[in-house]
Amino acid sequence: MADDFLSKLRLKDSKESTFFKPFKVSSSMNALLKPIVEAFENSDKVTIGYSTLEKNKGLTKPTLKRKTIYLTGGALRDHLKGKTFRNYDLVTDATPDEIIMILKNAETNFIFLSEPEQTNKNDIIFYPSRYDDENNMMELTVERNGQKAYISTMNSNTKDRSKNVRKAKFCTSIDLDSKTRDLTINSLYLKLKNSDGENAELLDPVGGVHDLKSGQIVTISGVEDTLNRYPYLGFRLASLATRFSDDKRIPEKIIHVMDDADIDMDLNPHVLKDMFVKTIEDSTTYLEDYLKNLVDSKMIYKLFTDCTISEIKPDLPNNKITLIAYLLCKNSPDKIQSVLSKCGFLSTDIDEILIFAKMANESLRGSIDLANVESYFKKPSRLPKSRIQEFIHLFKKGQEHKKTKEDSNEIQDDFDDENVERYIKRIE
Numbered sequence: 387m388a389d390d391f392l393s394k395l396r397l398k399d400s401k402e403s404t405f406f407k408p409f410k411v412s413s414s415m416n417a418l419l420k421p422i423v424e425a426f427e428n429s430d431k432v433t434i435g436y437s438t439l440e441k442n443k444g445l446t447k448p449t450l451k452r453k454t455i456y457l458t459g460g461a462l463r464d465h466l467k468g469k470t471f472r473n474y475d476l477v478t479d480a481t482p483d484e485i486i487m488i489l490k491n492a493e494t495n496f497i498f499l500s501e502p503e504q505t506n507k508n509d510i511i512f513y514p515s516r517y518d519d520e521n522n523m524m525e526l527t528v529e530r531n532g533q534k535a536y537i538s539t540m541n542s543n544t545k546d547r548s549k550n551v552r553k554a555k556f557c558t559s560i561d562l563d564s565k566t567r568d569l570t571i572n573s574l575y576l577k578l579k580n581s582d583g584e585n586a587e588l589l590d591p592v593g594g595v596h597d598l599k600s601g602q603i604v605t606i607s608g609v610e611d612t613l614n615r616y617p618y619l620g621f622r623l624a625s626l627a628t629r630f631s632d633d634k635r636i637p638e639k640i641i642h643v644m645d646d647a648d649i650d651m652d653l654n655p656h657v658l659k660d661m662f663v664k665t666i667e668d669s670t671t672y673l674e675d676y677l678k679n680l681v682d683s684k685m686i687y688k689l690f691t692d693c694t695i696s697e698i699k700p701d702l703p704n705n706k707i708t709l710i711a712y713l714l715c716k717n718s719p720d721k722i723q724s725v726l727s728k729c730g731f732l733s734t735d736i737d738e739i740l741i742f743a744k745m746a747n748e749s750l751r752g753s754i755d756l757a758n759v760e761s762y763f764k765k766p767s768r769l770p771k772s773r774i775q776e777f778i779h780l781f782k783k784g785q786e787h788k789k790t791k792e793d794s795n796e797i798q799d800d801f802d803d804e805n806v807e808r809y810i811k812r813i814e
Contacts, residue, residue, distance in 0.1 A: 393589070393590040393591070393593075393595070394587065394588070394589055394590075395587075395588040395590060395595060396586050396587065396588070397409070397576075397586040397587075397588055398586070399584075403468075404468035405466060405467055405468050405599075406466050406595075406599075407465075407466075407468075408584035408585060408586040409457060409462075409465055409576055409578075409584070409585045409586075410583065410584050410585070411423055411578065411580060411581055411582065411583065411585060412582060412583075416474075417530070418474070418510070418528065418529075418530045418533050418534075418535055419474055419535060419578075420581055420582070421492060421493075421494035421496070421510065421581075422455070422476070422489075422528060422535055422537070423455065423578045423579075423580070423581035424492065424493065424494065424581040425488050425489055425491075425492035425493075425494070425496075426453055426454070426455040426478070426480075426488060426578070427579065427581055428491075428492070428493075429450050429452050429453040429480065429484075429488045430449055430450060430451060430452035431449055431491075432449055432450045432487050432488055432491045433447040433448065433449050433491075434447070434448045434449065434450060434487075435487075436448070450480075450484060450487070450488070453478055453479055453480035453484060453488065454478060454479055454577060454579075455476055455477070455478040455480075455537070455577075455578050456476065456477050456478070456560070456575040456576060456577055456578060456589075457474060457475070457476060457575070457576040457578055457585075458475050458476070458477050458572075458573070458574065458575045458576070459475030459545070459567075459572050460475060460572060461473065461474045461475050462475070462574050462575070462576050463571050463572055463574065463594075463598065463630070465576075466574070466588075466598060467598065467629075467630065469629070472533060473533060473534045473535065473536070474534070474535040474536065475536055475538075476535055476536060476537045476538070476578075477537075477538050477539070477540050477560075477563060477575070478537060478538075478539060478540065479539075479540055479558045480539065481539055481556065482514070482522075482523035482524065482525070482526060482539055483523075485526055485537055485539070486498060486512075486526070489512055489526075489528070494510060495509075495510065496510050496511070496512050496528065497509055497510065497511045497512070498511075498512055498513070499511050499512070499513040500513065500514070501513055501514075502515075502527070502529065507530075507531045507532075508530070508531065509530065510528065510529070510530045511528070511529050511530070512526050512527065512528040512529070513526065513527060513529075514526055514527075515527040515536065515547075516538070516547060516551075518543075518550075518551040518552065518553050518554040519550055519551065519552050519553065520552075520553055520554075522553070522554045524538060524539065524541065524543070524551065524554050525537065525538040525539075525547075539554075539556050540556065540557050540558060540559065540560070540562070540563040541554055541555055541556050541557060541563060541566075542555045542557055542562045542563065542565065542566050543555055543566060544566055544615045544616065545566065545567055545568070546568075546615065546616050546617070546618070548617070548618060548654075548657070549615075549616075549617070560575050560589055560591055561591050564591040564592050564606070565591075565592075565606060565607070566606075566615070567592075567606055568605065568606065568612055568615075568616045568619050569594075569597075569603060569604060569605060569606065569612075569619075569626075570592045570593050570594040570597045570598075570604045570605075570606055571594050571597050571598045571603070571604075571630060572594070573591065573592045573594050573606060574588060574589070574590055574594045574595065574598075575588070575589040575590075575591075576588050576589075577589065592606055598630065600632065601630065601631050601632025601633075602631070602632070602637075603623065603626065603627055603630065603631050603636065603637050603640070605640070609639065609640050609643040610643050613643070613644065617652065617653060618653065618657065618658075618661070620644055620683060620685050620688075621653070621658055621661060621680075621685045621688065621689075622661070623636050623640065623679065623683065624636065624665075624676055624677075624679035624680045624683060624685060625661075625665045625671070625676055625679075627675070627679055628671065628672040628675045628676050628679065629672075634672055634675040635675060635678070635679060635682070636679050636682065636683055640683075641682055641683055644683050644684070644685075645684070653688050655688075655689065655691075655728050655729045655730065656729060656730040658688060658689045658729070659689065659729040659730050659731065662689055663706050666704055666705075666706060666709055667704055667705065667706060668704070669704055671704065673702055673704060673709075674698060674699070674700050674701075674702065677698045677702070677713075678698050681695060681698060686713075689729065690713070690714060690725050690729075691725055691728070692721075692725075693714055693717050693721065693722075693725055694714075694716040694717055695713055695714070695716075696712055696713050696714075696715060696716055696746075706735070707735060707738050707739055707742060708742055710726070710739050710743075711739045711740075711741075711742030711743040711745075711746055712742075712743075712746050714739070714743055715742075715743040715744075715746035715747040716747065717743075719740050719743070719744065722736075722739065722740060722743055723736055723740065726739065
């Protein structure tokens, strides 16, 4: 099926902007992608595997019709906005069996495995990575030295790899493939037809170019339907909005639906923890906006179940220990330990978080003096120096919200110069 009705744009290089530039393929810039594109460039030379007799030609070996491959999803979105990315999302009109044939017959040595396994870091391996419930292959992953390219046959199923698919619904139409993606900005397609140079033909079936340029976060289908099909999208939106929304916030329309709609969000806390830690420890994250998005959407309570969350302030540290200690410091140590254990945090991390959470709680109550903490932390401690400095910064922020003198007088002051060291040794 032809996609003649799609919006087609020609990307152009510009010295004035790093946005919406052609995508260049070369061995130096994308060593994993280049041999994949080369293989698909030569897909019409791949023999199907049998011989036949043709009139006036005699014995011939039929070959595949040339197959097309596209860059799409988050990788293309990030490229168009001048951001870096590591892995590739690719779709093609080749079936999974044809993808295997194309890569096996490539000039580059692609090693086919039934499942991922450790090999030489310079080897390029590929293996099936997604099946439907009837055991039909839907996706293959190509991997080299930890970098991955996910190649899917076009389909009208959810693209969420965490969800099972009852039956694969393959298609040859970009329009149909795009309709079951999550956001318009993730539903752009760049045709990869040059393995050594620029690729500039951009296809836009759902208006993603407009939304990406104007900083709008828009779901393709209804918000409730999209969130049900992509259960982790609500959590991911907290980060995506800081990077692609004009005001760095999740749109109110989506927030309202998340509050009111009956959305099935059976989320794995270990997955949420990994997403959260990866985002907060990324130095490019707009941390205050990210955390406010999690609070406004109430997704933070999917991670830290039934917890009281401290007020989100500017200049919070991009570190999981001190940040989580601050966020959870108003909860009991038993509660903190229970929640973090369910999320899959290491016991050593939990112990350290508990130390700082206790200190942060006392600082917010105004019952411990900053000078005492700084004085103690100048002495040898098992806690990392970087963590201590982050905590002292957090401690100073807590002092700004100290209780009034009258309220503070009601709190027993257990933390004078004489006993602060004894206190910290106790909670360590």
